Amino acid sequence: MYTLPELKQDKDFDSIAIMTSGGDAPGMNPAIRGVVRAALSQGIKVYGIQRGYSGLIADDMSTLQSGSVSNIVQRGGTVLKTDRCTAFKDPAVRAAAAEILRRRGIGALVVIGGDGSLTGAHLLQQETGIPVIGIPGTIDNDIFGTEDTIGFDTAVNTALEAIDRIRDTATSHERHFLVEVMGRASGSIAINVGMAAGAEMILVPERAIDVAAISSELAASRRAGTGSSGIIVVAEGPTPGLTSRLAEQLREQGQDPRVCILGHIQRGGSPSGHDRVLATCMGAMAVRYLCAGYSDIMVGVRDGSIIDVPLDDVIRFRKGLDPSLLDMALQVHR
Numbered sequence: 001m002y003t004l005p006e007l008k009q010d011k012d013f014d015s016i017a018i019m020t021s022g023g024d025a026p027g028m029n030p031a032i033r034g035v036v037r038a039a040l041s042q043g044i045k046v047y048g049i050q051r052g053y054s055g056l057i058a059d060d061m062s063t064l065q066s067g068s069v070s071n072i073v074q075r076g077g078t079v080l081k082t083d084r085c086t087a088f089k090d091p092a093v094r095a096a097a098a099e100i101l102r103r104r105g106i107g108a109l110v111v112i113g114g115d116g117s118l119t120g121a122h123l124l125q126q127e128t129g130i131p132v133i134g135i136p137g138t139i140d141n142d143i144f145g146t147e148d149t150i151g152f153d154t155a156v157n158t159a160l161e162a163i164d165r166i167r168d169t170a171t172s173h174e175r176h177f178l179v180e181v182m183g184r185a186s187g188s189i190a191i192n193v194g195m196a197a198g199a200e201m202i203l204v205p206e207r208a209i210d211v212a213a214i215s216s217e218l219a220a221s222r223r224a225g226t227g228s229s230g231i232i233v234v235a236e237g238p239t240p241g242l243t244s245r246l247a248e249q250l251r252e253q254g255q256d257p258r259v260c261i262l263g264h265i266q267r268g269g270s271p272s273g274h275d276r277v278l279a280t281c282m283g284a285m286a287v288r289y290l291c292a293g294y295s296d297i298m299v300g301v302r303d304g305s306i307i308d309v310p311l312d313d314v315i316r317f318r319k320g321l322d323p324s325l326l327d328m329a330l331q332v333h334r
């Protein structure tokens with residue numbers, strides 16, 4: 001059950017704007033749809049900003065009608081396009097962006113994106129007073145204050161489907177595969193994909209990699225006749241090329257693993273049912289919070305309910321990998 005905030009009698013605005021920013025994530029479209037339809041139902045006009053903060057500072061936006069978001073709920077990516085806009089890190093540029101919104105009579109901004117995008121929204125609010133609401137849209141599920149982010153479930157399922165196929169080849173050729181999944185600072189995708197795929201090992205940035213130990217485990221299981229093939233799921237980690245370097249080091253130790261980097265395959269595709277529902281609810285709740293007078297918050301999930309989280313906390317604190325999930329994964333896998 002969601003606790004719906006009380007609506008204020010008089011709204012402080014009659015127009016809002018919405019954007020998607022940072023890396024695209026499957027489910028951004030249902031979130032846009034949720035915001036637009038919920039706002040229109042309250043008599044609020046909605047502007048769709050193209051290409052995130054780049055479009056905002058270029059005043060590239062247009063009004064969205066109910067029909068503008070028809071037939072997008074099942075589509076991956078974002079119909080509003082997205083971008084990374086370095087210029088928005090400059091306070092003077094943010095002040096100019098606020099002026100653009102004010103000139104158009106836009107009273108609040110909804111930003112769908114990862115922690116960088118939410119930082120930009122928070123700074124815009126703090127410096128200019130423009131009310132903002134953030135929606136966590138990132139496949140990484142690495143945002144503090146929410147158990148789930150839009151796109152994570154789809155990305156896990158996409159990677160899982162790929163690994164199930166790789167396992168057929170690994171088994172037939174009696175080989176080990178290092179499969180790299182996304183996750184520069186967080187092993188969240190790797191742990192979930194690794195558990196669901198029954199991976200023989202899961203390597204995450206939160207734990208140091210011991211190449212010699214991996215090599216001797218592979219050799220021991222081969223000697224015991226229990227491990228002629230297998231899947232090792234590797235989170236990409238902070239420096240590019242980790243998995244290829246690891247394969248090289250394992251070859252130096254006498255192993256012969258193959259490497260498969262899933263890369264951008266994990267970002268695209270039709271959002272899962274879970275992500276569509278999550279995104280739709282988050283979009284509708286973002287409008288509800290705005291109408292109730294909230295600002296400078298992110299819509300998050302705690303214990304299955306949608307809650308408001310101060311953006312200041314979202315930005316200040318880091319979300320660690322759930323230690324109990326990591327423990328359980330390491331009990332079953334290595």
Ligand code: ATP
Nearest residue numbers: 022023053084085088089113114115116117120138
């Ligand atoms: P993902 O999780 O997919 O990487 P993200 O939102 O974290 O998404 P970023 O590239 O970090 O992606 O940020 C997206 C955009 O948000 C940036 O291009 C910039 O416009 C804005 N942004 C990021 N950090 C800041 C900041 N410190 N100050 C102002 N704006 C920022």
